[in-house]
Amino acid sequence: MTAPVIEAVDIVKFLGAGAGQVQALRGVSLALRGGELTLLMGPSGSGKTTLLSILGCMLTPTRGTVRVDGQSTEGAGPEQLAKLRREHVGFIFQSYHLFPTLTAADNVRLALDVRGDNSARAKARAQEALAMVGLAHKINAYPLELSGGEQQRVAVARAIVGKPAAILADEPTAALDSENGIAIMKLLAGVAKDPAHGVLVVAHDPRILRFADRVVHIEDGRITGEQRGDAQLKKGEPDCAVPDHVHKEPRVENHERVEK
Amino acid sequence: MSLIYRLASRNLWHDRLRFIATIVGIVFSIVLVTVQLGLYLGFGRTVTTMVDHASADLWIMPAGTKCFEDPSLMDERKRFQALSINGVAQAIPVVIGFADWSIPAGGTTPVFIIGSDLRAGGLLPWNLVEGSLEALAIPGAIAVDRTYFGRLGIAGIGATAEIRGQKVEVRAVTRGIRSFTTTPYVFTTIDRARGYTGVSPNKVTYVLVRVAAGADVDSVRRRLAANLSDVNVLTPTQFRDRSRSFWLFGTGAGFALFAGALLGLIVGTVIVAQTLYSSTKDHINEFATLRAMGSSRGYIHKVIICQALINAVIGFCLAAGLGLIVVAATANTALPIVMTPLLSVVLFALTVIMCVISAIAAIVQVTRIDPATVFTR
Numbered sequence: 001m002t003a004p005v006i007e008a009v010d011i012v013k014f015l016g017a018g019a020g021q022v023q024a025l026r027g028v029s030l031a032l033r034g035g036e037l038t039l040l041m042g043p044s045g046s047g048k049t050t051l052l053s054i055l056g057c058m059l060t061p062t063r064g065t066v067r068v069d070g071q072s073t074e075g076a077g078p079e080q081l082a083k084l085r086r087e088h089v090g091f092i093f094q095s096y097h098l099f100p101t102l103t104a105a106d107n108v109r110l111a112l113d114v115r116g117d118n119s120a121r122a123k124a125r126a127q128e129a130l131a132m133v134g135l136a137h138k139i140n141a142y143p144l145e146l147s148g149g150e151q152q153r154v155a156v157a158r159a160i161v162g163k164p165a166a167i168l169a170d171e172p173t174a175a176l177d178s179e180n181g182i183a184i185m186k187l188l189a190g191v192a193k194d195p196a197h198g199v200l201v202v203a204h205d206p207r208i209l210r211f212a213d214r215v216v217h218i219e220d221g222r223i224t225g226e227q228r229g230d231a232q233l234k235k236g237e238p239d240c241a242v243p244d245h246v247h248k249e250p251r252v253e254n255h256e257r258v259e260k
Numbered sequence: 261m262s263l264i265y266r267l268a269s270r271n272l273w274h275d276r277l278r279f280i281a282t283i284v285g286i287v288f289s290i291v292l293v294t295v296q297l298g299l300y301l302g303f304g305r306t307v308t309t310m311v312d313h314a315s316a317d318l319w320i321m322p323a324g325t326k327c328f329e330d331p332s333l334m335d336e337r338k339r340f341q342a343l344s345i346n347g348v349a350q351a352i353p354v355v356i357g358f359a360d361w362s363i364p365a366g367g368t369t370p371v372f373i374i375g376s377d378l379r380a381g382g383l384l385p386w387n388l389v390e391g392s393l394e395a396l397a398i399p400g401a402i403a404v405d406r407t408y409f410g411r412l413g414i415a416g417i418g419a420t421a422e423i424r425g426q427k428v429e430v431r432a433v434t435r436g437i438r439s440f441t442t443t444p445y446v447f448t449t450i451d452r453a454r455g456y457t458g459v460s461p462n463k464v465t466y467v468l469v470r471v472a473a474g475a476d477v478d479s480v481r482r483r484l485a486a487n488l489s490d491v492n493v494l495t496p497t498q499f500r501d502r503s504r505s506f507w508l509f510g511t512g513a514g515f516a517l518f519a520g521a522l523l524g525l526i527v528g529t530v531i532v533a534q535t536l537y538s539s540t541k542d543h544i545n546e547f548a549t550l551r552a553m554g555s556s557r558g559y560i561h562k563v564i565i566c567q568a569l570i571n572a573v574i575g576f577c578l579a580a581g582l583g584l585i586v587v588a589a590t591a592n593t594a595l596p597i598v599m600t601p602l603l604s605v606v607l608f609a610l611t612v613i614m615c616v617i618s619a620i621a622a623i624v625q626v627t628r629i630d631p632a633t634v635f636t637r
Contacts, residue, residue, distance in 0.1 A: 049635045058552060058632040079556060082631075086554025097549040097634055101270030106263060113263040114555035158553075170635050 003070070004031035005088070005165035005198040006055050011064035013050055013221075024050040025061070026221040032166055035195035037188060039212035039229060040202045047221040048202045049170060055200065056089050056168045057081040069165050086115050090159030092169035092188075096151045098143040098158075104130055105139040108158045115162060129157035133187055149180030156187050160197070167191060169201045173208060185211040264559070268566035271543055282535040286575025287582065289528025290611055294583035296521035297607070298597035300514060302590075305598060306440040307507040308500040310374070314383045316352070316468035317477050319499045323490050326510065327503040329372070329441070331357045333463040338488055342467055345483050347475035352382035353464040355450050357457030358443070362422040363413035371412070371423065371446045372439060375453020382468045385447040390417045391432030396449060403432035407592075408444035423456045438594050440507075469493075525614055532571060532618035540564060540622035544629065551631040560629075564622050572615035576608050583607075 013025040024047045032038055032055065042048050053059040054066060057073055060081070066073045069088045073081060085091075090111070098107050108126035112118070130139050133153040143151050152172060159167050169188060173181030185201075189211040192199040201208070209215060212229025272279045305312075310328045311319070320342060322332040342351040355375040360368045376382040378397055385393070385403040395401055402423075404412060414421060419430045423446070437445055446456075454461060471480045477495065484493040494502065508514030540547065547560055583599060590597045 053632040053635060056552075058630075058634075082551065082554045082556055084554070085552070085631075089554070091552055091634075093549075093634055097545065097552075099267065099546050099549075101274050102263075102267065106266065109263060110267075110550070111553055114550060114553055114559055118263060 002034045002195055004067070005034050005069060006200075007031045007065075007067045008051070008055055008061075009065045009067075011051070011054055011061045011066070013047075013054060013059065014062045015050065024221055025054070027064075028218070028221070028223055030055070030216060030223065032198040032200050034165065034198045035192065036213045037192035037199040037201065037211060037229070039209065039215045040200060040218060041204065041215060042218035042224075046219045048218055050221075051218065052168055052170055052200070052202050055166070056091060057084045086111075086162070088165045090162060090164040090167045092152070092155050092159045092167065092172045094171040094174045096143070096148075096155045096175075098151055098154055100143050103140050103142055104135060104146065104154045104157075107143070107154055108161050111158045111162050125161055126157070129161040130154070132160070133157045147180070148176050149183060152176060152180070152184050153187065156184065156191075160191055163196065165196065165198065167197060167199045169199065171202055171204065173203065173205055178207065181205065181208065264562050264566055265570075268563050269570055271539060271546075271563070272567055272570055275539065275542065278535050278539060282532055282571050283575050283578065285531030285535070286528055286571060286611065286615070287579045289524045289531065289614070290576060290579035290607060291582050291586070292524030292527075293521045293610060294579065294599070294603075294607055295586060295597055296517045296524065297603060298583070298587060298599055299595065300508070300517045300521075301598040301600065301603060302596045303440060303508060303513065303517070304504045306438070306595060307503050309437070310383060311496050311500050311503065313386050314354075314468055314496070315381045315470070316383075316496065317471045318469035318481050318484065319494050319496065320351075320467040320469060320484065320488065320491050321465070321494070321499075323492050325492060325502075326506040328499070329356070331457075331465060333459060333465060334467075334491060336462050336464045338491055339464065339467045341488055342469055342484055345480065345487055347471050347480035347483065348469055349472040349475075350380060350468075350470040352377050352380045352468040352470070353450055354383050354466040354468060355453040355457065355459050355463070356465045357453070357459060359423050359446075359456045359458075361412055361444070361446070362425075364419070364421050365413050367413075369411060369413075370443050372441075372443045373423070373446050373448065373453045373456045375448050375450040375456075376468075377450055383466075385432060385434045385437065385445075387435045387437060389433050389435045391430075393432065395431035396447065398429075398431060400426070400428050400452075401431035401448070402428045402452075403434055403447040404430055404444060405434045405437045407436070407438055411444055424458065426452075426455060428456075436592075440595050442594050525610060528611075529614050529618050532568070532615050533621050536564065536568060536571075536618055536622045537625065539567070540625055544625075545634070547626050548629045548631055548634050551629050552634045557627055560626050561623050564619050564626060565616060568615040568619040569612065572611045575615075576611040579611070580604065580607070 008030045011025050011028045015022050015024045028051055040048050054061050068084045105126050108129050109122055112122040127139055130136055133156050135153055172184050185208045188199050191197050209229060215227050215229045216223060217225040320338060322334040325332050339351045339353050342348050357373050358370055359373050361371040362368050374383060376384055417430050417433050421428055439445055471477050481493050550560055587597050587599045
């Protein structure tokens with residue numbers, strides 16, 4: 001088994017202050033490994049996005065430890081966290097967050113530019129990444145000239161161009177129709193075949209379960225279950241049935257938590 | 261092309277109306293500053309024009325003289341005392357003063373008389389376009405600038421009029437010798453200048469000193485100051501500084517010009533700051549995305565400062581064009597607006613500084629971005 005590219009141990013996170021304070025995460029542990037597409041599922045308000053933000057070094061936990069590529073984030077300031085993000089993490093967002101004034105190629109190249117790579121090679125890499133997601137013919141198109149599916153593919157290219165260890169996707173198919181959603185998940189599953197990349201996808205959509213190597217369920221700020229995904233099952237490995245995260249008893253490995 | 265520059269320029273161009281408003285604000289501000297500082301330079305040059313054109317190494321003047329136009333008088337014996345000082349080659353008397361010019365068609369207008377020794381030189385008219393200096397030796401001969409023909413009620417060379425009841429005839433005409441007070445200069449001999457201004461024959465306003473070949477000007481100045489009482493002995497540079505200081509700061513004119521320039525800078529800064537801030541606010545999602553992607557704060561600050569610099573360069577170029585038109589339009593007025601290479605550099609630096617300072621509010625706003633907000637937007 002490969003070493004975790006991102007590992008969260010016993011994460012507690014309070015959000016807000018005073019009377020409005022809520023506990024978003026209650027002792028969550030999760031490891032994201034290279035060569036694996038992990039699906040994080042749970043109802044609204046379950047803590048998925050908070051966990052994603054903490055794993056992506058955008059939020060710091062109130063308690064607990066996060067290690068990115070073996071480096072602990074404890075005590076890291078905003079700039080150190082930003083450095084970890086740009087060196088080890090690629091993000092894909094539900095609403096794409098492309099830059100409307102830049103072409104597809106420049107949107108992708110931006111991920112390299114923030115790393116300080118503004119060489120001619122960076123331009124070529126951006127074009128290669130767009131070719132990988134099937135948009136070689138749209139490199140000079142602006143986001144508004146692309147369909148939603150194409151925009152999300154540009155976002156995937158932007159996330160992978162820097163070859164980050166972890167790719168974190170927040171509901172990447174939520175704004176897409178079924179066909180485009182499946183196309184995006186195929187891309188991400190393809191990326192996750194490389195042991196150098198671990199992919200974590202936050203999602204509600206059960207149609208994408210078949211792309212997951214592992215499904216982690218979260219509810220009320222706790223991991224409530226974890227099981228192998230369809231992708232693993234298709235590889236012939238035994239597991240429990242197709243997940244139904246609320247009703248089925250999940251298989252618990254070394255990341256505990258069935259507290260319900 | 262740098263991606264930072266591309267992102268910055270396209271952010272600006274994305275909202276053309278705001279971009280144009282920003283540029284108009286910068287142009288307005290910099291043209292205002294150009295006019296004020298150009299006037300300052302022009303004023304500074306105009307008030308010293310006589311000192312600049314006098315042929316003297318040192319000026320001897322009554323103690324406390326504030327500027328060239330100060331009509332204080334001193335005894336002409338100072339001139340002879342000066343001549344006795346080691347190192348003094350020539351001491352040329354000059355008399356200045358206001359007088360009334362009787363316009364041939366009726367009425368009077370004030371003129372400023374400048375009388376000097378024709379043979380020795382000293383302070384004689386320059387830029388002659390008609391007549392000659394020698395012609396000023398003819399009784400009643402004077403030189404005036406053609407700019408003032410209308411004001412003096414004359415048509416040109418050969419015209420006659422009266423000063424203090426004495427007939428004068430225009431025997432030389434100059435071009436571009438204008439007074440910032442708008443009072444016409446009238447050049448003549450020292451004796452007639454005394455007659456026109458009512459100055460006693462033994463009085464002078466200035467003594468212009470030329471030092472002997474090889475003599476050290478500063479040493480001669482110190483000897484003159486030590487041996488002549490109740491006078492100031494100044495180099496042309498010192499006299500220029502004193503005149504400028506009096507007219508620009510003694511009268512408050514300089515402060516008013518600087519205050520106008522400062523106001524222009526403040527207005528420009530506020531306009532650019534406001535538009536950069538609102539532009540940043542409109543693009544806050546993009547900046548949050550950059551931050552989420554791991555960009556450093558410095559990277560985002562560079563984008564904003566690049567926006568400010570693009571504003572500065574475009575605004576300055578347009579303002580410089582307009583400024584040159586204003587400079588050309590005032591070139592032949594009593595108080596021209598002057599543009600020098602150094603002033604252009606200063607104005608560009610001021611524009612850049614103004615725009616970069618304007619970026620501070622936007623930078624502060626961006627610095628506070630929480631990258632996690634990208635998940636909720």
